Amino acid sequence: MPPDSAQAAPERSARVRDAARVLPLVGLFLLLPPVILLFAAPAEVAGVPLIVVYVFAVWGALVAGAAVLARALGPVEHGEADEPGPSD
Amino acid sequence: MLPTELILPIAIAYVALLFVVAFVGDQRARAGRLGWLKSPVVYTLSISIYCTSWTFYGAVGYAARSGLEFATIYLGPTLVFVGWWWLLRKLIRIGHAQGVSSIADMISSRYGKSTTLAALVTLVAVVGAAPYIALQLRAVTVSYQVITSAGPENPSGLPGAHPDFHAALWIAAGMALFTILFGTRNVDAKERHHGVVAAIALEAIVKLVALLAVGVLVVFGLSDGVAHSFSRASPQLLQSADVFGARWVTTLLLSAVAVVCLPREFQVTVVENVDERHLRTASWLFPLYLLLITLFVLPIAITGLSLLPSGSSPDMFVLTLPMWAGQNAVALLAFLGGFSSATSMVIVACIALSTMISNHLVMPLAMRFKWVPLYADGEVRRFLLNARRIGICVMLALGFVYFRLSSSDALAAMGLVSFAGVAQFAPSLFGGLYWRNANVGGAIAGLSAGTALWAYALFLPSFGPDVVLSAATLRDGPLGLALLRPQALFGLSGLDPLVHALFWSLSVNVLLFVVVSLLRRPRPIDRLQGTLFVDVFRAPAEATSGLLRRTASVQDLDALAQRILGVGEAQRFFARAAREQGLERGLPIADDPFISQLERKLAGSVGAATARALISEVVTVETISLDELMKIADETRRMAEHSRQLEEKSRELEATAAQLRDANARLTRLDQEKDDFLSQVSHEVRTPMTSIRSFSQILLDSRDLDGARTQRFVRIIHDESVRLTRLLDSTLDLGLLERGEANWPRTRIDPEIALEGSIRICEGLGGGRVALASEARAVGAAVEANEDRLGQVFINLISNAIKYNTSASPRVTVRSAVRDGVYEVLIADNGPGIPPELRDRIFSRFPGGLARSRTAASGSGLGLAISWQIMRHLGGNLELVGGEGPGACFRVTLAAMDSAAPREPRPA
Numbered sequence: 001m002p003p004d005s006a007q008a009a010p011e012r013s014a015r016v017r018d019a020a021r022v023l024p025l026v027g028l029f030l031l032l033p034p035v036i037l038l039f040a041a042p043a044e045v046a047g048v049p050l051i052v053v054y055v056f057a058v059w060g061a062l063v064a065g066a067a068v069l070a071r072a073l074g075p076v077e078h079g080e081a082d083e084p085g086p087s088d
Numbered sequence: 089m090l091p092t093e094l095i096l097p098i099a100i101a102y103v104a105l106l107f108v109v110a111f112v113g114d115q116r117a118r119a120g121r122l123g124w125l126k127s128p129v130v131y132t133l134s135i136s137i138y139c140t141s142w143t144f145y146g147a148v149g150y151a152a153r154s155g156l157e158f159a160t161i162y163l164g165p166t167l168v169f170v171g172w173w174w175l176l177r178k179l180i181r182i183g184h185a186q187g188v189s190s191i192a193d194m195i196s197s198r199y200g201k202s203t204t205l206a207a208l209v210t211l212v213a214v215v216g217a218a219p220y221i222a223l224q225l226r227a228v229t230v231s232y233q234v235i236t237s238a239g240p241e242n243p244s245g246l247p248g249a250h251p252d253f254h255a256a257l258w259i260a261a262g263m264a265l266f267t268i269l270f271g272t273r274n275v276d277a278k279e280r281h282h283g284v285v286a287a288i289a290l291e292a293i294v295k296l297v298a299l300l301a302v303g304v305l306v307v308f309g310l311s312d313g314v315a316h317s318f319s320r321a322s323p324q325l326l327q328s329a330d331v332f333g334a335r336w337v338t339t340l341l342l343s344a345v346a347v348v349c350l351p352r353e354f355q356v357t358v359v360e361n362v363d364e365r366h367l368r369t370a371s372w373l374f375p376l377y378l379l380l381i382t383l384f385v386l387p388i389a390i391t392g393l394s395l396l397p398s399g400s401s402p403d404m405f406v407l408t409l410p411m412w413a414g415q416n417a418v419a420l421l422a423f424l425g426g427f428s429s430a431t432s433m434v435i436v437a438c439i440a441l442s443t444m445i446s447n448h449l450v451m452p453l454a455m456r457f458k459w460v461p462l463y464a465d466g467e468v469r470r471f472l473l474n475a476r477r478i479g480i481c482v483m484l485a486l487g488f489v490y491f492r493l494s495s496s497d498a499l500a501a502m503g504l505v506s507f508a509g510v511a512q513f514a515p516s517l518f519g520g521l522y523w524r525n526a527n528v529g530g531a532i533a534g535l536s537a538g539t540a541l542w543a544y545a546l547f548l549p550s551f552g553p554d555v556v557l558s559a560a561t562l563r564d565g566p567l568g569l570a571l572l573r574p575q576a577l578f579g580l581s582g583l584d585p586l587v588h589a590l591f592w593s594l595s596v597n598v599l600l601f602v603v604v605s606l607l608r609r610p611r612p613i614d615r616l617q618g619t620l621f622v623d624v625f626r627a628p629a630e631a632t633s634g635l636l637r638r639t640a641s642v643q644d645l646d647a648l649a650q651r652i653l654g655v656g657e658a659q660r661f662f663a664r665a666a667r668e669q670g671l672e673r674g675l676p677i678a679d680d681p682f683i684s685q686l687e688r689k690l691a692g693s694v695g696a697a698t699a700r701a702l703i704s705e706v707v708t709v710e711t712i713s714l715d716e717l718m719k720i721a722d723e724t725r726r727m728a729e730h731s732r733q734l735e736e737k738s739r740e741l742e743a744t745a746a747q748l749r750d751a752n753a754r755l756t757r758l759d760q761e762k763d764d765f766l767s768q769v770s771h772e773v774r775t776p777m778t779s780i781r782s783f784s785q786i787l788l789d790s791r792d793l794d795g796a797r798t799q800r801f802v803r804i805i806h807d808e809s810v811r812l813t814r815l816l817d818s819t820l821d822l823g824l825l826e827r828g829e830a831n832w833p834r835t836r837i838d839p840e841i842a843l844e845g846s847i848r849i850c851e852g853l854g855g856g857r858v859a860l861a862s863e864a865r866a867v868g869a870a871v872e873a874n875e876d877r878l879g880q881v882f883i884n885l886i887s888n889a890i891k892y893n894t895s896a897s898p899r900v901t902v903r904s905a906v907r908d909g910v911y912e913v914l915i916a917d918n919g920p921g922i923p924p925e926l927r928d929r930i931f932s933r934f935p936g937g938l939a940r941s942r943t944a945a946s947g948s949g950l951g952l953a954i955s956w957q958i959m960r961h962l963g964g965n966l967e968l969v970g971g972e973g974p975g976a977c978f979r980v981t982l983a984a985m986d987s988a989a990p991r992e993p994r995p996a
Binding site for chain 2: 017031037056
């Protein structure tokens with residue numbers, strides 16, 4: 001491992017962990033009223049109602065986000081210790 | 089339509105295929121070749137038993153009735169899995185660490201391995217699962233009826249109100265048999281059911297492919313693409329903003345909770361998890377699976393509503409649309425998909441629930457009432473397996489009864505009743521993971537009250553009027569008490585029944601859980617387990633292993649293990665433990681790790697609560713180290729302060745290091761001085777002692793000494809004794825002075841009187857050889873001092889100046905003056921002076937060479953040190969100044985007082 005990445009690794013993994021915590025909250029925010037009500041309008045995207053497109057787009061984005069984070073969390077998870085503490 | 093003669097063999101062949109897969113899976117697992125069985129994809133597919141017939145058939149029906157709301161059932165789990173870092177990771181870590189075998193085991197383990205709580209959770213899970221199993225039975229029964237009797241001319245199949253209960257009974261019996269053959273071969277619930285997992289992974293693929301096939305047929309066969317299929321939608325189905333109200337929020341959160349709390353989901357996600365890392369893949373793959381399986385739900389629902397005649401059951405659109413289109417192959421695939429989703433759910437749910445029934449309900453009762461011959465080899469094992477088999481039958485029977493009695497014909501509505509039931513676990517389960525003070529009292533109170541409210545407000549009414557609750561009770565409340573109307577409790581009317589029931593049950597559940605937890609003082613075992621759960625990531629295993637100390641005889645443990653595990657298994661376990669302890673043969677030592685290991689092993693068979701009860705019977709002493717516990721509990725706080733303390737410490741350390749260097753140097757010097765001092769004192773004492781000893785020896789030995797000689801010798805002894813006493817007095821004096829203990833009266837005196845007296849005393853010392861000159865003198869000075877002590881200083885200085893003056897014409901000069909409020913005396917000589925290397929320690933004890941050279945005359949070598957101490961004590965100073973001439977010059981200073989009565993100058 002080059003020296004600068006060895007130094008950046010803990011800092012980066014902390015950000016990845018935080019992102020993993022935030023992602024579901026963002027999803028919840030987007031799927032609950034009032035945000036979702038913004039899209040419950042009688043509009044269509046390529047013949048599909050806007051609200052359907054919105055719900056499935058958020059869903060797809062969550063899946064994609066989780067996949068990216070899962071990949072990024074791979075090395076982090078085994079370093080363990082999301083909370084500061086003696087790692088085992 | 090497809091004839092029964094075709095459907096039945098296909099269904100049976102499909103089941104046979106599942107058997108083969110399960111068998112091969114088990115064989116591979118037993119041979120240790122897990123291979124693809126251990127892959128994260130299989131793990132994810134097994135989690136997808138979340139998608140049951142409810143999803144396969146019911147989602148379309150749900151969408152046809154309520155539009156987009158059906159999606160909440162899948163969005164909730166999506167959020168939970170996407171947010172795995174919060175909850176699932178911790179659950180799985182704890183599951184592995186504690187060897188958890190079911191959700192009841194998990195909850196009871198958290199709350200001090202309470203048997204009562206385990207039994208309560210099991211009861212709630214069993215009752216809550218009944219509607220869910222009924223849903224599967226209904227789906228399989230109706231789909232079987234539809235596919236065998238409907239045709240293009242009769243596409244709606246049978247009206248949903250008349251399912252064939254006769255067929256349903258057979259289906260239930262078949263499923264029970266199927267599950268028993270699959271799931272009750274191992275008694276250790278912790279041993280993973282690799283075969284079952286492989287079979288349900290296959291079923292997961294089948295149901296996804298089947299639903300996608302139907303979807304593609306509907307969108308591209310029965311419509312011209314996605315836009316066309318959506319164009320058939322009635323405006324109110326999708327455009328209504330009412331969908332996103334309380335019910336949307338409720339079902340979203342409810343499904344999020346259910347995906348964790350459903351016993352079968354807990355089973356596949358936590359208990360059957362082989363590798364924690366698999367969760368990482370499942371975190372996005374399972375949401376993706378959910379996304380794919382629901383992708384075509386809306387088009388199918390819309391197309392079914394617009395193409396099929398009114399009155400068709402929307403729950404069966406997945407099956408009736410292909411049949412209506414004459415696509416029998418797709419219809420058959422859809423039937424198999426629905427069959428797959430139902431059977432996989434029933435198998436896993438029954439395995440999970442029967443384990444809970446046998447471990448947490450039957451086993452504690454069997455122990456209490458001695459139903460099992462505990463001392464026969466393998467009896468407990470057989471008993472447990474039979475209990476599980478009966479448990480499976482009971483579950484299917486309950487499902488069938490619910491199906492028979494329930495008035496609901498919508499699959500989703502039945503499923504939601506179950507969801508709301510298992511949601512009652514949420515406060516205890518989640519609270520217990522993050523809240524240290526949650527305890528068993530709170531969990532039992534919250535769960536009981538929540539479940540009671542759920543049963544009253546949702547479960548019992550779900551049978552419909554006049555089945556369990558009379559129509560009058562439903563409408564007006566029991567005995568006409570309007571406040572207790574099941575669907576408008578305490579006057580809260582106007583809410584959706586599901587939202588209403590969840591609101592009351594979960595509010596009361598959480599409230600009691602929190603309040604009772606706060607009121608009750610936790611037992612040590614509660615605190616121990618609480619710490620193990622809450623701090624699973626923080627407390628290292630080795631830190632927690634020593635918390636629970638137990639003593640038991642290894643023979644008792646052996647007997648216990650043989651009763652529960654069977655002789656062979658127990659012997660293998662004990663032999664392995666003995667080997668691990670490094671013993672050649674015989675029984676292992678019953679130390680704490682071994683007892684814990686055995687308890688976990690037993691927990692695999694009978695559940696944590698029962699295992700603890702069993703172990704407790706043979707344990708003679710049990711202590712839980714509360715101090716250790718508190719230490720771990722304080723870990724968080726400690727860690728928060730850790731870095732701050734580190735910084736502070738490093739600063740302190742630097743300062744300390746500097747101080748230490750200083751102190752070390754001082755100590756070295758002091759040590760040196762002390763050594764010098766001791767050797768000097770010894771030397772000083774030795775010289776007079778030697779003369780005293782030798783002269784007294786002479787006096788003792790020689791009896792014929794004349795009087796004059798005797799007199800002389802006695803005189804010498806006396807003089808030497810006096811010298812010795814003086815030396816010791818000086819040493820003591822110096823010691824007192826150095827410790828600041830000297831305490832003489834200080835009065836206003838004229839220092840010149842003391843000086844004059846000292847000069848007079850010293851005049852005789854030089855024997856007339858030394859010229860003692862008194863030059864300029866202070867007039868009328870006054871200081872606050874002790875006259876005797878001040879005189880002692882002057883005498884010491886003057887006598888030294890005289891005694892060590894080796895000059896040819898020795899001369900000592902004494903001057904005094906008051907300058908700037910300071911009385912000053914200068915005593916100078918023209919002797920050899922003080923060598924430069926001694927100047928800075930001239931006032932310490934025995935200042936080396938000087939001391940040696942001066943002791944010969946003075947007899948103590950402490951004079952200057954004492955003088956210096958006296959002057960410091962009087963608030964003045966004594967220092968060596970250059971002075972004129974080659975000799976030494978000492979200066980004594982004291983603060984002068986205002987002289988009220990100036991005196992006449994004294995003659996020099």
